[in-house]
Every structure is written in C-alpha cells, then in structure tokens.
Amino acid sequence: MRGKGRTALAPYFMAGYPNLDTGFALIRAACACGADMIELGMPFSDPLADGPTIQRAGQRALQNPFTLRQLLDRLGEEKSAIPIPVVVMTYYNPVLQLGLRETASLAAKAGLSGFIVPDLPLEESGPMDSACREVGVDLVPLIAPTTSPERIRRIDSASTGILYYVSRLGITGARQDLPAGLLKSLDRYRANTTHPSVVGFGISTPEHAGSLKGHTDGIVIASALIDRLERSVPEAYTETVREFLEPISKVLG
Amino acid sequence: MTTAAAYTFPDDRGYFGPFGGKFVPETLMAALAELEQAYESAKQDPAFHRELAQLLADYAGRETPLYEAKRLSERLGTGTILLKREDLLHTGAHKINNTLGQILLARRMGKKRIIAETGAGQHGVATATVAALMDCECVVYMGEEDIARQRLNVFRMNMLGARVEPVTSGAKTLKDATNEAMRDWVTHVRDTHYIIGSVVGPHPYPMMVRDFHAVIGRETRKQCLERYGRLPSHVLACVGGGSNAIGMFHPFIPDREVELIGIEAAGHGLDSGQHSASLTHGTVGVFHGSMTKILQEHGGQIRLAHSISAGLDYPGVGPEHCYLRESGRARYESAGDEEAVEAFQRLSRLEGILPALESAHALAYLERLMPTLEKDSLVVVCLSGRGDKDVYSVATHIGYDLGALS
Numbered sequence: 328m329r330g331k332g333r334t335a336l337a338p339y340f341m342a343g344y345p346n347l348d349t350g351f352a353l354i355r356a357a358c359a360c361g362a363d364m365i366e367l368g369m370p371f372s373d374p375l376a377d378g379p380t381i382q383r384a385g386q387r388a389l390q391n392p393f394t395l396r397q398l399l400d401r402l403g404e405e406k407s408a409i410p411i412p413v414v415v416m417t418y419y420n421p422v423l424q425l426g427l428r429e430t431a432s433l434a435a436k437a438g439l440s441g442f443i444v445p446d447l448p449l450e451e452s453g454p455m456d457s458a459c460r461e462v463g464v465d466l467v468p469l470i471a472p473t474t475s476p477e478r479i480r481r482i483d484s485a486s487t488g489i490l491y492y493v494s495r496l497g498i499t500g501a502r503q504d505l506p507a508g509l510l511k512s513l514d515r516y517r518a519n520t521t522h523p524s525v526v527g528f529g530i531s532t533p534e535h536a537g538s539l540k541g542h543t544d545g546i547v548i549a550s551a552l553i554d555r556l557e558r559s560v561p562e563a564y565t566e567t568v569r570e571f572l573e574p575i576s577k578v579l580g
Numbered sequence: 581m582t583t584a585a586a587y588t589f590p591d592d593r594g595y596f597g598p599f600g601g602k603f604v605p606e607t608l609m610a611a612l613a614e615l616e617q618a619y620e621s622a623k624q625d626p627a628f629h630r631e632l633a634q635l636l637a638d639y640a641g642r643e644t645p646l647y648e649a650k651r652l653s654e655r656l657g658t659g660t661i662l663l664k665r666e667d668l669l670h671t672g673a674h675k676i677n678n679t680l681g682q683i684l685l686a687r688r689m690g691k692k693r694i695i696a697e698t699g700a701g702q703h704g705v706a707t708a709t710v711a712a713l714m715d716c717e718c719v720v721y722m723g724e725e726d727i728a729r730q731r732l733n734v735f736r737m738n739m740l741g742a743r744v745e746p747v748t749s750g751a752k753t754l755k756d757a758t759n760e761a762m763r764d765w766v767t768h769v770r771d772t773h774y775i776i777g778s779v780v781g782p783h784p785y786p787m788m789v790r791d792f793h794a795v796i797g798r799e800t801r802k803q804c805l806e807r808y809g810r811l812p813s814h815v816l817a818c819v820g821g822g823s824n825a826i827g828m829f830h831p832f833i834p835d836r837e838v839e840l841i842g843i844e845a846a847g848h849g850l851d852s853g854q855h856s857a858s859l860t861h862g863t864v865g866v867f868h869g870s871m872t873k874i875l876q877e878h879g880g881q882i883r884l885a886h887s888i889s890a891g892l893d894y895p896g897v898g899p900e901h902c903y904l905r906e907s908g909r910a911r912y913e914s915a916g917d918e919e920a921v922e923a924f925q926r927l928s929r930l931e932g933i934l935p936a937l938e939s940a941h942a943l944a945y946l947e948r949l950m951p952t953l954e955k956d957s958l959v960v961v962c963l964s965g966r967g968d969k970d971v972y973s974v975a976t977h978i979g980y981d982l983g984a985l986s
Contacts, residue, residue: 372881373755373867375762376605382749394879419603420865424880446603446866450593471607473769478609496607497767 333580334536335363335545337525338552338572339416341381342367342398343388345556349564351405353556356565358411361576364525365409366443366547367402369395369417376445378500380550383557395421396433403437412440414467419447419455427458434464441465441488449482460487467491472512476519483520490524492516492543501551502529505538513542533574540579548575587833589903594783594870597906599899602782603866604762611769616784618689623791628684635680636795639713640670642677644796646803646960651930656950659957662812663933664800666824666964673936673965674796674824675706679775681792683710686773693717693772697761699726699754699820700890700938701733702965703777708742718742721760723752726890733969751884754894758868778821779898782869786826786898793827800960801831808958814839814949817962818941819859819912820892822901824964829910840910842901843945845887849916854886857914858897859905872899888917888973889937891965915944921977923947924967936965937973 338357340350354365370385377385393401395417402413415434422430422444434442441464447455449468456466465488470479472495483490492513495506506529513526526539527547539546552571559567589596602612622628636642644665653661666674679696686694694711696718698704704720711718720737724746727734737744750756758781765774779786779793797815804812815832817825819842832838847855855861862873867882875883875895885895904910915923920937923944928934935943942961949959967974975982 372750373759375759375868376766378763379749386750389881392877392879392881396879418866420867420874420876420882421880423864423866424876424878445605446869448602448604448606448609450609451601451603469606471605471609473607473610475610493605493607496769498763 333363334540334543335525336361336572336576336579337364337366337545337547338362339366339368339547339549341370341384341388341553343370343391343393344384344553345387345561346391347393347401349561353564353568355408356568357572358409360569360573362411362572364411364545365413366549367413367415369398369415369421371418371421374418376498378498378550380501380553381499384553395425395430399433399437399439402439406438414441414443415439416443416445419444422455427455431458431462431464435462439464441467443467443469443491445469449485465489469493470516472496479516479519483522486522488522489544490520490522491547492524492526494526494528494530497528499528499550501531501554505529505535510538510542533578536575537578589900590783590787594787596900596903599871599902600783600786601871602869603871604782604869605766607766607769611765612782612784614689615685618685619784619788622685622688632681632684636677640676640680641668642795643799644668646800646807649931652927655926655930656946657953658955659950659953659959661946661950662804662958662960663963664796664828664960666796666962667933667935667939667966671702671706671709672968673702673706674793674827675703675777676709677795677827678777678789678792678823679703679706679710682773682775683714683716686716687714689773691771691773693768694775695719695721695761695764695772696775696777697721697754697757698777699757699893700969701726701730701737702891702969704742704744705733705736705740707775707777708737708740711742712740719745719764721745721747721757721764723747723754723757725752726754726757729890729973730969754890755882762868778823779826779900780821780868780870780872780896786870786900789823790826790830790900793823794830796824796827796962797829797831800828804958804960810958811835811838812958812960813953814841814957814959816841816843816942816945816959818842818892818938818964819844819897819901820856820894820938821896822898824962826898826900828962829904833909840904841945842910842912843942844912844914845889845892845941846914846916847886847888850914855914856885856887856892856894858885858895859901859912860914862895862897867896870899873897873902888920888977889941889970891936891938892941913945915941917977919944919947921974924970924974933963934967935963936967937970939964940967
C-alpha cells in the first residue's frame with residue numbers, strides 16, 4: 328500500500344447494519360466508488376472502544392444476531408463481488424469462542440486479508456497471531472497516541488501486514504476537526520515503522536482526507552459514514568454511500 | 581497448621597493460571613504500565629503504608645469487629661457463626677478499603693480526575709468520598725436502571741461533590757457503566773485515574789484491589805486466633821466481581837484446613853437463565869479486560885445477569901476466583917433472590933443487623949451449611965455491607981408499600 332501515490336480509502340461497514348444483505352450491497356457500492364479496502368465490523372454486545380454511532384449500529388445489527396462463524400461464511404460467499412481487501416474488526420471474545428485456529432482457517436477460506444481486534448494488545452496477541460500467520464491472514468495491530476516510540480518499533484517488527492494508527496485519545500466517532508498535532512505525530516510515527524499504516528478514529532470529511540494525504544498510507548472512515556446512513560432512508564442507502572465516499576476518494580488521489 | 585507452597589499469583593503478566601491478563605485497547609496500555617509502576621513503588625514505601633493504615637483506622641473505622649452471632653448460630657444449628665463487620669466501615673461497606681488505597685496511588689501519579697463505575701452505588705459512594713477527601717474531580721458512571729433502584733446513593737454521591745453520569749447504553753446496569761467508564765478513561769487517560777471497584781478488569785487491578793481488601797482477612801485471622809486460639813473452619817463471602825471475598829480469602833489461602841466458600845447470586849434460579857452465577861455457570865471468555873468466567877451466548881456476545889442485589893448483578897467475575905475454584909482451594913455455591921431476602925430478614929430480626937443484599941447471599945448459604953457441621957465449627961461470614969440502601973428493593977420484593985409511609 329505504501330508508496331503507490333494514492334492514499335487508500337478504507338470505509339467501515341458494520342456487518343448486519345441495517346441488515347446483512349443490505350450491508351453487503353453497500354460494500355459493493357463502496358467498491359464502485361473508489362474504496363481501496365473494506366473494514367467490516369462484527370457487532371459486539373460490549374464495544375468498549377466505540378462511541379455512540381458504532382454502538383447504535385452494533386445494537387441494531389444484534390437485533391438479528393449472527394455469530395462470527397456465520398459472518399465469515401457469508402463473507403466467503405460475497406467476496407468474489409468485492410475486488411478489494413477486506414479486514415474484519417471484532418472484539419476478542421467472539422474470536423475466542425469460535426476458536427483461534429477455526430477463526431483463522433474460516434477467514435482464509437473466505438478470502439479475508441486480516442483482523443483488527445481492539446482489545447488485543449501486543450502482550451496478549453501471540454496465540455491469535457500464530458493462528459493467523461499459519462494461514463496467511465494478518466492480525467492488524469493498533470498504535471495509539473500513548474504508545475511509546477520503543478513500543479511502536481516492537482509492534483511494527485512483530486507485524487505481518489498493515490498497522491492501524493489511532494488518531495486520538497478516545498473512542499470512535501465523527502469529529503469536526505482532526506486532533507491538533509496529528510500530522511506531526513504521524514510523520515514521527517512513520518519514521519519509526521516499516522509497515523504501511525492506516526489512520527482512523529474521527530476522520531469524517533474530504534477536508535480531513537486532504538490534510539492526511541501524504542502523511543499516511545490510508546484512512547479509515549467509520550462513524551461519519553454510519554451517521555450519514557442513519558440520517559438517510561433505506562431506498563437511498565446506496566446513493567448515500569456514493570455521495571459520501573466519492574468526494575473523499577477524489578481528494579485522496 | 582500446614583504450610584502450603586508460597587502463593588505468588590498473579591505472575592508478571594497478570595495471570596492467575598490461565599485467567600487474568602490485560603485485554604484492553606492499546607491506548608490504555610501505557611496507563612496500566614504507569615499504574616503498575618506506581619503500585620510497585622508504593623508497596624516498597626513505608627510512608628504509603630503508614631498513611632493508608634492511618635486513614636483506614638481514623639477515617640474508615642478499622643479494625644472492624646468480628647462479632648459472634650449467638651442467636652443466628654442457635655437458630656441455624658451446630659457451630660458458631662462469626663460476622664466480620666465490614667458493614668460498620670465509613671460509607672457502609674468494604675469498598676472504602678480499596679478506594680482509599682487507590683486515591684493515594686492517584687495522588688502519587690499526579691492524577692486529579694477520578695472516574696468509577698458503580699452498580700448498587702456503594703463503590704460510587706466510596707469513590708466520591710475519597711475524591712472529596714483528596715480534593716479530586718470525580719465522575720461516577722451508573723446505569724439508568726441502577727439509578728432508579730438506588731436513588732439514595734445517587735444523592736449521597738451528589739452531596740459528596742461527584743457527578744453521576746447516567747448510562748443509557750446496553751442493559752443500563754453495572755456492565756454498561758463499566759464500558760462507559762473505560763471509554764472515559766481511554767479519552768482522558770493522561771489526567772484521569774480509573775478506580776475500578778472490584779477484583780475485575782485488566783492487570784494490575786485484580787491484584788491491587790485484592791491487596792487493598794486483604795486487610796479483611798488479615799484482621800479476621802488475627803481476631804480468630806486471639807479469641808478462639810484457632811483458625812476458623814469455614815470462611816464465607818458473597819461473590820459478584822468478588823472483591824470482599826478475595827479480601828477475606830487471600831490471607832487464608834496457605835491455611836489449607838480453612839474451607840473457603842464463595843456464594844454467587846442465583847437470581848430467579850440457575851435454571852431460569854436469570855442469574856449472576858458466572859463462576860459456577862459461566863464459560864471462559866474475555867470481558868472487561870481479563871480472561872475469566874462470563875455469562876455469554878454461544879457466539880461470544882455477553883449475556884445479561886440478574887440478581888435482586890445490584891452489586892452482584894454482573895456477568896463476569898474476578899479472574900483469581902476462577903483460579904481458586906479450578907485449583908480446588910475454594911469452592912463456590914449460589915443462593916437466589918428469595919433466599920437472600922429471607923436471610924436479610926432473619927439477620928435483622930435475630931441480631932438487629934440489616935445486611936446488604938449482597939452479603940445476605942452469603943448468609944443465606946449458612947442455612948444449608950450449618951446443619952452439616954461439627955459443633956465446634958467456627959464459621960466466619962464477611963458482612964460486606966449494611967442493608968440501608970436495600971430497603972426499597974426488599975420492601976418491593978415482600979410487597980410492603982413504602983410509599984404509604986411518606
């Protein structure tokens with residue numbers, strides 16, 4: 328991803344929001360308007376790294392509950408119509424209940440590129456990381472503004488794929504502004520890492536995307552997109568995704 | 581007295597056997613490391629111990645009595661029942677042992693903003709109290725459901741200068757309040773210390789909270805030896821997250837002849853699916869930062885717990901209890917809403933003590949235990965809190981119209 332000239336656009340969709348079928352239709356729409364990677368959220372009852380928007384989307388999705396196994400199976404059926412990499416964002420417990428090896432093998436079978444597990448720091452990620460490595464799926468580590476340079480280098484060297492840089496202290500959610508000093512922190516951080524990175528948490532507008540271009544390999548947009556969908560109506564969802572993502576994609580090159 | 585091999589859990593990764601660990605967002609890892617360091621340095625510092633001991637004595641009211649409950653003992657059969665009176669502590673429950681320790685740590689770390697989660701409100705009150713004492717800003721997260729059933733404690737926290745933040749997500753109870761407190765901590769981690777109220781959460785909390793409550797067991801052990809010349813035969817405590825139980829059990833772990841019994845909340849009954857018995861009827865998973873036993877769906881979504889006692893109404897449990905159970909050092913039973921309310925009334929009538937509904941679960945188990953014991957048995961129950969906060973719940977349960985009084 329690093330060095331392609333374009334900064335990658337990775338929109339987030341909550342699986343099962345507003346329902347599984349529509350969710351996958353929206354992902355296909357995103358592919359058609361410039362998305363370079365999809366982050367697919369597995370809803371969880373207790374999402375402690377997430378703000379109100381993703382909490383609400385997850386609760387809505389859980390009204391018709393499905394397991395991680397069901398999601399990965401379904402993704403396998405859908406993947407041929409999704410020509411870009413997909414990473415699944417899930418809390419650790421659903422992975423643990425499915426089993427680490429089983430999760431990894433189903434993920435590989437479904438054509439998944441990686442997992443993002445927000446409650447699995449480096450100290451605890453060993454077992455899942457080994458299971459994923461065996462089948463060539465990446466475990467994408469998170470790096471936060473509180474992560475020391477020494478720790479950033481350790482996380483980077485233990486990583487097999489991309490890194491996820493958390494732009495701010497706090498939880499997910501759309502914001503007016505990028506955090507002060509983010510671009511500087513990103514440049515400093517990139518000097519300490521060898522793997523490509525995406526930046527997420529609070530990135531909401533084409534202006535944000537424009538500022539970040541060149542300072543990162545990719546951006547994740549989650550809550551701002553879901554906010555749009557919440558304000559839209561089901562018949563217009565595909566159009567909403569297109570209207571929201573196209574200008575951002577254009578800015579990214 | 582047998583001497584067991586030294587009990588050194590948790591290990592340096594925060595594990596009690598396979599349970600424990602640090603399953604939190606990366607943003608918090610630096611704060612946990614800072615807390616671990618601050619705690620290790622405090623442990624080596626005699627001035628820290630002196631200040632904490634003085635506050636526990638003069639401010640909180642330690643040591644608490646070990647009271648021989650003669651009428652209750654007579655009623656329930658053979659053996660002698662002793663009550664460790666944590667209910668007599670300032671703020672009415674054992675929770676203050678921990679909040680005093682942690683507020684001193686917050687001060688060492690230079691953190692002036694304090695957050696906490698609360699279920700019944702006892703930990704919230706104990707946190708608001710020490711925050712007032714140390715002139716810290718305090719925000720307490722509390723589920724809307726719990727705010728409705730514990731209005732008195734909400735008012736107490738307000739009087740103490742804390743802001744009670746209603747939590748409307750999820751089931752609006754303790755687990756959701758904990759999620760919200762974690763979210764606050766992730767956001768304000770640089771100037772905020774999170775005082776977790778039980779032996780749950782990521783390392784070092786289960787260890788640190790245990791150590792602050794271990795004073796309960798140390799005193800009990802000493803009082804028992806002084807007065808009866810021997811150790812108790814049985815030690816009982818209720819288990820939600822399990823803080824009073826761990827505090828009581830921990831100093832007795834090497835004393836293999838002392839039977840340790842934790843009592844979980846069976847709610848409407850273990851078969852009803854509406855209970856809080858995560859240790860005895862849950863399965864292994866990761867929840868609120870540690871690998872532990874939890875109530876969950878097959879696919880790993882967390883289930884709702886139920887107990888008449890808001891303090892036990894939690895779908896997880898401290899990782900050390902999982903280890904004590906697996907190793908066979910402690911055993912765990914359960915008592916339901918109905919039995920707890922009966923035990924509440926029994927202790928009130930026989931001994932003139934209104935127990936917290938949490939503690940009433942441990943008292944309820946006495947009814948099954950006592951008839952099976954030798955007559956020289958010495959049975960200690962941790963009376964973790966007083967029952968004033970629960971009069972509304974009990975009145976509602978037995979159909980007594982409190983509204984008619986006002």
